[in-house]
Amino acid sequence: MEDIPKPQRLRCSVQNYNWGRTGEESTVAVLFSRNNPIDPEKPYAEFWIGTHPSGPSSLLSLGSSDSRPVLLKSWILENPSAVLGDKVSEKWHGDLPFLFKVLSVAKALSIQAHPDKELAKVLHEMNPSVYKDSNHKPEMAIALTEFKALCGFVGIEELKDVLTSVPEIRDMIGDEHIGKYMSIKETDPYDETKVVLQSIYTKLMSTSEEAVSKSVSKLKHRLNIESKVRMLTEKEELALQLEQQYPNDIGVISSFFFNFVKLIPGEALHIGANEPHAYISGECVECMATSDNVVRAGLTPKYKDVQTLCSMLAYKQGYPEILLGTPLNNNVSRYIPPFDEFEVDHISLSPGESVSCPAVLGPSIFVVVTGEGSIQMCCATDEDKITVGDVYFVPAKNEIKLTSGGTGETQVYRAGVNSRLFNFVPAKSEDIMFETILIFVEIYD
Template identity: 70%
Template sequence: METTVKPRRLRVAVQNYDWGRTGEEAAVARLFSLNDPNSPIDLSLPFAELWIGTHPSGPSFLFPDDSDSDGVVPLKDWILQNPSAVLGSEVTKRWRDDLPFLFKVLSVSKALSIQAHPDKELAEVLHKMRPNVYKDSNHKPEMAIALSEFKALCGFVSLEELKDVLTSVPEIGEIVGDEHVDRIMTLKETDACEEIKIALQSIYTKLMLASQETVSEHVSKLMHRLNAENKDRILTEKEQLALQLEKQYPSDIGVISAFFFNYVKLIPGEALSIGANEPHAYISGECIECMATSDNVVRAGLTPKYKDVHTLCSMLTYKQGFPEVLQGIPLNDHVSRYTPPFDEFEVDRISLPPAESLEFPAVPGPSIFIVVAGQGSMQMSSSTAGEMIMEGNAFFVPAKNEIKFSAGVSGELQLYRAGVNSRFFD
């Protein structure tokens, strides 16, 4: 009979990137401080990302229990002791002895870079060429689920909207030249997809490779024009965003290139799924994020970090149109599931009213749970005593564990679960 390995509480990692939120109002700071109350934190720092997983840039550790003789143990080391029992045989067959997903909470105060994540083939090439920049050889499809109002740029606008952009933002034409603009303006939606893609790639690459002197001149010109026109008309949301981005990243090409992308605003519970080689930039808000276990990012604007413009412009798919906003599929009265088109992960949103209970069925792969609000208890089975859980607690649940959650008598218990995509096991 196969042995079931019991769940373990996790000590999580945090990243203090400069775009994060400062102070106790940041979800990342709050959850991190509650995760390990014995570790003091400096609330004057920006708290950007909470990481739960095995990636070496921010690994999780097990909280010690009676079975530990070596003190604090990295989650990855613990998995390596018995990968098949912990991860499940199907997961180890596909991903060997590592967790295939990385779970995060993000607190975004300042726009993240215009970026894309490479597919598996490109990731292997980039890691080999620049291992100090591209830290691993894995791809990084990802999904973001809004905890608050969450704003992002994601994917290229439609052809018709791009024509409107080139008409209403003359600074773009002044940078790229009339030939590129005219080429877009003469295209029709009925033209071959490849022809449209080539034209879009050509004009976007030309814009992104403009000299810093040219960029500074035209960003300044754009700002003066929008501030003047703001006295006589209401600026569009995208124009208002450009003013905001310029304050955060003066003289940055990202201020102008933002007009090429869809401006997406999510309300809590809505999600975006972002595949490999798709451009995006988170603008503001807080979210749950899950991705394949990777930290590979190709950047080209809105960042003081290393920019790899040629790689980004060559790798993008140049798909156009507004991205699908995922609402989550209800599994029952308390659980909604977000299922992206990637094998590595899915995310469940769990909300339990006061004094309510929920039995979470055993699954063939591993799960990570994080409590984002409330308190209650977690019970492995009817034969074991429940363990108290509260906001900030994170747990690793090995394969084939049935878990029962119960909310406390006051306040809702809210958790998120990351696990291997259920469709992988079908």
């Protein structure tokens, strides 16, 4: 009989970036507090589950003789085919192909993009202290609360309106560049519109710090005056909000170039390579390829690589696709991004309700955002009570069962390798792939 590695409970990492929510206002802090003390004065921005060296998870149930934790990655590498499954281990060289997170965003993250694999390799070789790995970083965010973000360039007609109605942008870019963009038609080939958009955005982002400071000050002054006689647009209100968070930053001005996306709980946004974006506020579950590569150019005190960002962007225009999840049954909806590394399921269980998770061929991540209950592993007698902040890694070919306890609904988010890899299309609940890491989360108002 095949020796199948058993599920393991994990201790996970956090990132205390300054844009995170503070103390117990942060779901990230609530999760982390299950196995660690928290500082009520610190921001808790990201809860990481996975093998990336910038925030590795370790096994709570295993340790060496000197009490040092066993890293999840080290444990996987002892027998990657058994833990990950043969196909996953072979395709991603014995590593977990995705990184799973929960984010608690109090103020805007940087205007950024993630490089494709080719550029990521170059950037890592040139500047490994900033670009810490050579992998790409496609990602997907599913809103736990109302979640606001900037994502992708606005459409052609909307950008024309921006160029004619925001005098500070006109002054920074110049009439010649604006004139070229105003001549663009919706029917023009993408390659032609891309060249023009790239030229005006690069011109904007390359403006001197002194000129940016003056333009942001003018914008703030003008909007504060006009707000007394008219209702400001959402984008104008956002610009004032960003200016309070990042005074004199080019990101305040360039925010007019991007779509302002507001997700309600259960809606998702996926972001591919070379797509500009910036998360603004809210809490979400996030899944991505195992990477921490970020090229930043605004709304940040960190290193800005403006030249790289402006040269790498795809410059696609139009509103991004919002995923609602495809219902698989009464309890499960699946979010399927166009990336092999991951997919995410949302599972809702009423009090006392159970779901069986059959053995499958690759690893996954589950996040329970409300409620509590139990997890049954390997055999009927192997059962743990689970609560907010518990995390389990379940290797390939294990069967588990989840049961909701308490009086309220239990909501679970699962992240796992995209089932396309296994040529698997589920037809009903008992067919769903659930190879899992489990996180139990509670969201607070």
